[in-house]
Amino acid sequence: MPVEIEHKAYWTVKQCNLDLKGAGVEHKLQLEELECFRLKAYKNLRSKWDGPFKMVNVRPYGVVEVAHPFNETTFKVNGHKVKPYRTQPFNKEVEVFLLEDAPKDNQ
Structure with a gap:
């Protein structure tokens, strides 16, 4: 049993891609393929x-x-x-109205 587990562990490590640069490029390609698949599958999302x-x-x-x-x-x-x-420039001039109290009848 221990030999079988060691063999499986060795096989797993052997299958791993230890080239980090190549693995990064492969990962980017997989992401690009997934994006293309999503756009083709769901055309209304475009x-x-x-x-x-x-x-x-x-x-x-x-x-x-x-x-x-x-x-x-x-x-x-x-x-x-x-x-x-806006196709035309926005008019930045602002018209200001100063509000005063209404005059009282007693004055």
Whole structure:
């Protein structure tokens, strides 16, 4: 029995890849393959976002309907995913109204 356990332990160590540089490259390749598999298996998880879009409609519960500027295809996104984009510079001038107490009738 002890000889059999030693043999299995020796076989396991022999099977291990002790080349750390090669193991790192192999691990990165496996991660890349998993990412490609995920994108192929779940095509609806791929982002449709490829540029600034025009907001068409804002619906209840934070749903925003956006349209592509060229082919007018629309799709719905969560409102917290939408970033404001302004084509013209934002006007930084602020109009200030100083509020004073209303005059009393006794004065």
